[in-house]
Amino acid sequence: MAGASFINTSMKRRGSMFDASLARLNPMGSSTCTFQEDPTSELFLMKKFSVRHQNTYKLEPDKRFESGKVQAILEQILMDNLEDVDYSSVAGRELCKQISDTILKVLKNQGYTRHKLVAIVNIGQLKDQGTRVSSRCLMDTKRDNWAGAFYEGKTLWATATVYGIYYE
Known part of the structure; x- marks a missing residue:
């Protein structure tokens, strides 16, 4: 058979672990962590109506991401929001969202307009672990930076990390 194409159907490509078509139930004892935006969040609603600007082709930011200043802001926000709070796994989820939204609002007002800000907040129970x-x-x-802060209360601990990534 000259010129005929032959396709071997027995050799299928293996899927990636990120392939959605291979979604499986987790075995007993395993855990997964998924991230999605909260559609009720004020920041999520602001994204729908945000103004898109054209590139300015600036190679340097107008204001650099100052990690020392941001760290002080993070420590203050964690202390203000968690000072008299007892650990609860249900309330912890909402607290993480609330604190990360607060962090982003405060930092946007600091003038980091040319930085993409990513805030990550973790809250856990304080035991002997x-x-x-x-x-x-x-x-x-040269242009990107990060800042982090830690808080420890009576029954919980919390970390907050903010990444300031410059975009043109």
Whole structure:
């Protein structure tokens, strides 16, 4: 058979672990973490009506992301919101959303208009355990920066991390 094409149907490509078509139920004892925006959030509603600007092709930001100043803001926000709060797994979820929204609002008012701000807040129960929170990202060290803060109360601990990524 000269010129005929032959396709081997027995050799199918394996799917990726991120392929939605391969969604499975989690086995007993495993856990997953999913992230999605809260449609009732004020910041989510602001995104719908945000003004899109054309690129200015600036290579440097007007105001640099100052991690020391941002860290002080994060510590103050965590203390204000968690000072007299007892740990609850149900309330913790809402507190994380509320605190991250507050952080983003305050930092937007600080003049970081040319930075994409990403706020991550973790809250956990304070018992006799060790907890390690870590993250990795690829950054431009000249223009991008991050800041983090930690809070420990009577029954809970919290971390807040903000990434300021410059965009043209």
